Amino acid sequence: MKSETHDPSRPDxxxxxxxxAALTLVCVALFAIFGLAAPYKIYKHYKSQPDAASALTTLGRP
Incomplete structure (x- = not known):
């Protein structure tokens, strides 16, 4: 007859x-933050700034 004993090295x-489930949730959250939100914020940041090269050529010449 075989009896089962609890093996502490093996999680239930x-x-x-x-x-x-927790690991999947963390991965999805990190992807949402860094995979979608961060590139969009970087894009919006650079889009809102004037183009430095065109500003120098326009302001540098009389």
């Missing part, structure tokens, strides 16, 4: 599911 199934 529920904690594995919770860890995987």
């Amino acid at each position: 199934d529920m904690s594995v599911v919770v860890r995987r």
Whole structure:
């Protein structure tokens, strides 16, 4: 007859599911922040600034 003993080195199934769900949530959140929001903010920042090269040629010549 085989008896089951608790193996402390092996996590139970529920904690594995919770860890995987948490990791997935963190990855999705990081992708949303750095994959979508950051490039859009950088684009908007540079779009709102005047073009330095055209400003120098326009202001530098009489």
